[in-house]
Amino acid sequence: MLEINNLSHVVPGKGKEPLRVLEQVSFSAPGGHVLAVIGPSGSGKTTLLRILAGLTEPEAGTVTLGKRDLIKQPLYANQLGWVPAGDDNLIEHLTVRENLTSAAMLRGAGRTRDEVISRVSHVLVTVGLENIATERTSALALPQRRRLKLGLALVADPVIVLCDDFTVGLDVRSEREFEALLKLVASDRPDRIVIHATDALANLGAYDTVVVLHEGYVAFHGPARAVPHYFTVPTYDEVYARLAKRPAQRWGDSWMKHRDAYYAAFKLGGGVADKLSAAEEDPGDEDRTIIMKQKGDSDEEETKKPAETETRPIIPLPGIFSQAQHLVKRRWSLLRRTPREWITHASLLVGAPGVAALLLLPNLKLLKDMRGGSTAPDVVWPAANTVSMIVLIQILLVMFMALRLGAREIAERRALYERERIGGVSPTAWLLGSLLFMLPIILVQSVWMEMFLDIVSDGLPGTGPAKLLLPALSGAAFAAICLGISANSGSKERAHSISLTLLCANVLLCGALLGFPRIMGHVVHPFITAHYGWSGIIDSLEKTAYFDPIDKMVKTWFATPDLAMTMLGVHFLIGVVLTFVGLQRRA
DSSP, rough: EEEEEEEEEOOOOOOSEEEEEEEEEEEEEEETTEEEOOOOOTSHHHHHHHHTTTSSSSSEEEETTTTTHHHHHHHHGGGGGEEEEEEOOSSSBBBBHHHHHHHHHHOOOSSSHHHHHHOOOHHHHHHHHHHHGGGGGGGGGGGHHHHHHHHHHHOOOOEEEEETTTTTTTHHHHHHHHHHHHHHHHHHSSSSSEEEEEEEOGGOOOOOOOOEETTTTTEEEEOGGGGGHHHHHHSGHHHHHHHTTTTTHHHHHHHHHHHHHHHHHHHHHHHOOOOOOOOGOOTOOOOOOOOOOSSSOOSSOOOOOOOOOOOOOOOOOOHHHHOOOOOOHHHHHHHOOOHHHHHHHHHHHHHHHHHHHHHHGGGGGHHHHHTTOOOHHHHHHHHHHHHHHHHHHHHHHHHHHHHHHHTTTTTGGGGHHHHHHHHHHHHHHHHHHHHHHHHHHHHHHHHHHHHHHHHHHHHSSSSSHHHHHHHHHHHHHHHHHHHHHHHTTHHHHHHHHHHHHHHHHHHHHHHSOOOHHHHHHHHHHOOOHHHHHHHHHHTTTTTTTTHHHHHHHSSSOOOOOOHHHHHHHHHHHHHHHHHHHHHSSSS
């Protein structure tokens, strides 16, 4: 039995009075039950679901399942099935079966492959998708997508299933089918409770009971057949209009006055005769009561033995590294199936070194003359400038690739992440999965660019470790920072815009173009990733003929390769921390 007692919640107002979203909400639901929570927009339905899911902590009240206080001890992830309102939390480039299998892998530890296949097949049959299991999600119609969302919530065999506006946007026939589907889901496990928060009123008869919320107050709880009589309206569709004619608190007070009598009638299964409806109540007569009449002539209560329910073990969650491993495999699979994405990465892998080589090509003779020992000013100065600029271009191109990888990686998949996080996927696993996907690509791109430029130029000046490691570390550090921006941004467009602005700042402030005075440089450059990649490589040229002209051209300071690597490591860690903080934030 799920019992909600005197649940209240307040949302702090920004410069305004706090908004009371829920006010002393109380009702209960037994196992095998399908309950609808209805009410106009803003009545508190979604907030109620989030409290039941453990996503929001209420101001007051209790929520218990059996003897367990869900406020103090929220449901285990695999005891909860969460069906969010949006349709953007599915993985478009996976098939229906692959979506379900991925969810099962992330939510179940110790399962054999056959057990996963068996569970996924059972869910496919339950939600009616077995005939299109091999279709990609992007090809599904809206009703099929809703069935898949429900299936994803069921892969862990939860005891409570919470659906937020599950049928919004569907036609009446589809609504009727989905409400029947919810009853099937509830019957699939004897102790399962399904709660659906919805604005729809057309098919309330499909639910076992209905809770009517109005501006945070419970205005009614009972069988749908009693709703029209209680509110003295001919059809369900007129309930909201009736609610608007009285203050929410009066509806709440009226229900509290009549609740026990209604509950007694519902328990007896009796028809209600001479019943005073709340809408007809005289607001000045607080002593009036509801008169109940039972079926038949007997006044004895019918007693029912509680149904025996099977106890199923809770499926344990996989460890962080197991989840991260699956997320990395899935991300690579999605990359292969998204032509636009992998073609872009392949084009950058080939095109970026080509662009750098074209910029280097006009001055290759100068570099050759320098290697031959020329000390003529008209050779040394342009050759030194060429080396400085090609190092900067190399660093910036790697950082641009990192931006493309990191800026949208989380912001673009935020809805998917939120769904999977509620299902038990660790934020740390998502962080590791994102990094383990991005870093190999950045490493390959930076190393290949350096090798290509070395081949074209017959060997760029500088020490091997600095030339190879610093571009890669610059890319990794900037990718982590962009990932942090992505995790803390409300949209992929905003994340990309902020990251691009930061890249432009790196171009202007890294000190490679003209350079700041040393004192100002020491203040600015600790925040500029590109400065350490560029200056660390330049400093490694200190014992070559290139260094003095560069040192005279720019007045900024150069970080040693060791300091540059250390600071790039610090930037990487800052990005990781920002990402983790953003992933911990609730949507």
